[in-house]
Amino acid sequence: MTSPATAYGQEAPQEYAFNDAHFELLRKLVGKYAGISLNDTKRQLVYGRLARRIRAMNLGGFDEYCELVRDENSDEIENFINAITTNLTSFFRENHHFECLVQQVVPTLLKTNAATRRIRVWSAGCSTGEEPYSIAMALSEALGNTSGWDVKILATDIDSNVVATAAAGIYPANRQQGVSDARLKRFFMPAGGAPGSLRLKDEVRGMIRFAPLNLMEPWPFKGPFDVIFCRNVVIYFDKETQGRLFGRYADVLARHGYLFIGHSETMFGTCTRFDLIGRTTYRLAGMA
Ligand SMILES: C[S@@+](CC[C@H](N)C(=O)[O-])C[C@H]1O[C@@H](n2cnc3c(N)ncnc32)[C@H](O)[C@@H]1O
Incomplete structure (x- = not known):
C-alpha cells in the first residue's frame, strides 16, 4: 500500500500501488486511444477511476491493469476510456x-x-x-x-x-x-x-x-x-x-x-x- 499526501498534508491510504511508470503508461494510452491529454494534476483522478475498475474486475493491481490496456485489442479499452472521460453537462448549458x-x-x-x-x-x-x-x-x-x-x-x-x-x-x-x-x-x-x-x-x-x-x-x-x-x-x-x-x-x-x-x-x-x-x-x- 502506498500513501500519498492529501491536500491537508495527511497521508491517505491507497488500496493499490500506483507509481510514475503506471501513470506515464496510462496517460500515453489515453492520448493514443482518445486524444485526451492528461497533465500531472490528473494523477489522483486516474488512480481513483481505474482503482474502481481494478476492484470490479478483481485484478491484483495496476501492473495487471496496465498489461490489459496495453493491448489495443483488449475488451477493456472501452471501459478504460469510459472511466477516464469527464462527462459534466446540463440542459441549455451556455444558453x-x-x-x-x-x-x-x-x-x-x-x-x-x-x-x-x-x-x-x-x-x-x-x-x-x-x-x-x-x-x-x-x-x-x-x-x-x-x-x-x-x-x-x-x-x-x-x-x-x-x-x-x-x-x-x-x-x-x-x-x-x-x-x-x-x-x-x-x-x-x-x-x-x-x-x-x-x-x-x-x-x-x-x-x-x-x-x-x-x-x-x-x-x-x-x-x-x-x-x-x-x-x-x-x-x-x-x-x-x-x-x-x-x-x-x-x-x-x-x-x-x-x-x-x-x-x-x-x-x-x-x-x-x-x-x-x-x-x-x-x-x-x-x-x-
Ligand atoms: C464535459 S463533456 C461535454 C458535454 C457537452 N458537449 C457539454 O458541453 O455540456 C465532454 C465529452 O467529450 C467526450 N469526449 C472526450 N474525448 C472524446 C473523443 N476522443 N471522441 C469523442 N468524444 C470525446 C467525453 O466522453 C465527454 O462526454
Whole structure:
C-alpha cells in the first residue's frame, strides 16, 4: 500500500500501488486511444477511476491493469476510456448558443436551405444527452409550424455508457435544472420509476440519432452539417489535436454553417479556417 499526501498534508491510504511508470503508461494510452491529454494534476483522478475498475474486475493491481490496456485489442479499452472521460453537462448549458441558434442560425438556414428544407446538426461529444435534447427543443420551438422541414441531429460521444444514457432520454429531477416549466410540460413526460423522473417525448427523441464515435478516428459520414456543437470537448486535447479536429469540422460543415465551442475553448492559434463571429461561435472564414 502506498500513501500519498492529501491536500491537508495527511497521508491517505491507497488500496493499490500506483507509481510514475503506471501513470506515464496510462496517460500515453489515453492520448493514443482518445486524444485526451492528461497533465500531472490528473494523477489522483486516474488512480481513483481505474482503482474502481481494478476492484470490479478483481485484478491484483495496476501492473495487471496496465498489461490489459496495453493491448489495443483488449475488451477493456472501452471501459478504460469510459472511466477516464469527464462527462459534466446540463440542459441549455451556455444558453447564449441556444439563443444564437434561434435568433441567428435558424433564420439563416430557412433561407439557405429553402430548396432542400433540411437541417442537419451534429452534437460532437454529447455526453449524457442534455446538449442534443436542448438543441432539439430549441429547434422545435424556433421552427414552430414550419412543417415539412426535415431536421436531424446526430449525437455522438466516445463514452459508450453516456451514449446509452442519452439514448434512453430519462432524467431524474436533479438533472432537470435549466429546463423551464413550459419546456418540461411540452417536451417531457413521466418516466415511471423514481418520483420526478422525466423522459423526453418521442417527438424530440425522434429528431436525434445517438451513436458512439471517437473523434480521433475516421468519421463514417461526410456531412454537410449546418451546425456543429463541440463544446467542452477539445479542452481535453492538446493544441495540435485541437487544430486537426477544427480542420476536420471545416471539411464537414456547410459553407453557410456554424460551429459552437465551449466557454473556455478557443480556436486562436490552432486553426485559421474559421472566423469568430460571436461568443465562442464560428463560421467558415469569409462567411461572417
Ligand atoms: C464535459 S463533456 C461535454 C458535454 C457537452 N458537449 C457539454 O458541453 O455540456 C465532454 C465529452 O467529450 C467526450 N469526449 C472526450 N474525448 C472524446 C473523443 N476522443 N471522441 C469523442 N468524444 C470525446 C467525453 O466522453 C465527454 O462526454
